[in-house]
Structures are given as C-alpha cells and as structure tokens.
Amino acid sequence: MSTAPLKSTEVATGDALAKQIAEIIDAEVKDAASLAKATSAQDTANKIDQLFRKTLAANSGGAEDFLYTFWDVTLKSVATIPATDQRLxxxxxxIQALQEKDTAQIEIWDAKTSVWQDLPMLGPALRDAWN
Structure with a gap:
C-alpha cells in the first residue's frame, strides 16, 4: 500500500492541458490516509468530460489532441503505481465511470467513434508509451 498520493502533475509533460488533466486525476487518486477526502470516480469522470467538451468547443479539431494527452497523462501516472496498490x-x-458516460460521436482519423465508450487514441498512446 502506498504512503503518498499520486502526483500526476509530476509526470504530466507538455502543455497546460496535460497539467489540468493531471490535477483532475490527482483529486481522485489518493493514498489510503487521504482516501476519505478523494472525490468520487463519477465526479472525476464528469470533470474530465467537461474539460473535454470545453476543449472541443474552443477548437473543433481538438478531440484527437485532448484524448491523446489524456491517455498520455493517465499512462504515465499508471507507470508510477505498483500493481497491488489501491490507487490503481x-x-x-x-476510466470505468468515463465509459459509462453518454457521449456524442466524433470523427478521428476519418472514422466515427464514441469518445469514452470506444476509448479512441488509447492505442496510439499505448504504442508511444511502450516505445
């Protein structure tokens, strides 16, 4: 069991969007001592989805960038958590709460996809993380 909360902001490299995503994730993923203060997974999923929608409203082509950044931050955070740790x-x-969200279809790489049900851009982010 971990003795420290997750610090996604320490692994979030890049732009302000990565830092925003990391801060939202850090609010949910806590150590056992801070668990009572953690936000619910549903609240965290709502915040991530709201940030996605805000990003998309500001830049209609921003879905791909947002989703890649989200998965990049998430995967880098996961890499810092031992497999038996409750933070994982x-x-x-x-992620499960995000998949339960009813989201609109978007187009990425000339294909229609559902933002949270299909988990677009997870594959490319995984490939890059493994390389």
Missing part, C-alpha cells in the same frame, strides 16, 4: 483501482474506476 481508483484510477480504473475513473
């Missing part, structure tokens, strides 16, 4: 489960519940 907390992060998984956020």
């Amino acid at each position: 489960h907390q992060l998984i519940t956020v």
Whole structure:
C-alpha cells in the first residue's frame, strides 16, 4: 500500500492541458490516509468530460489532441503505481465511470467513434508509451 498520493502533475509533460488533466486525476487518486477526502470516480469522470467538451468547443479539431494527452497523462501516472496498490483501482474506476458516460460521436482519423465508450487514441498512446 502506498504512503503518498499520486502526483500526476509530476509526470504530466507538455502543455497546460496535460497539467489540468493531471490535477483532475490527482483529486481522485489518493493514498489510503487521504482516501476519505478523494472525490468520487463519477465526479472525476464528469470533470474530465467537461474539460473535454470545453476543449472541443474552443477548437473543433481538438478531440484527437485532448484524448491523446489524456491517455498520455493517465499512462504515465499508471507507470508510477505498483500493481497491488489501491490507487490503481481508483484510477480504473475513473476510466470505468468515463465509459459509462453518454457521449456524442466524433470523427478521428476519418472514422466515427464514441469518445469514452470506444476509448479512441488509447492505442496510439499505448504504442508511444511502450516505445
């Protein structure tokens, strides 16, 4: 069991969007001592989805960038968590809450996809993380 909260902001490299996503994730993923103060996975998923919608409203072509950045931050955060740590489960519940959201279809790489159900850009982010 971990003795410290996750610090996604320490692994979030790049632009302000990556930092915003990391701050939202850090609010949910806490160590056991801080668990009572953690936001619910549903609240965290709502905040991530709201940030996605805000980003999309500001830049109609921003879906791909947002989703890649989201997965990049998430994967870098996961890499810092031991497999038996309860923080990993907390992060998984956020992803599950996102998948339960009713989201519109978007087009990425000339294909229609559902933002949270299909988890677009996860594959490319995983490939880059493994390289």
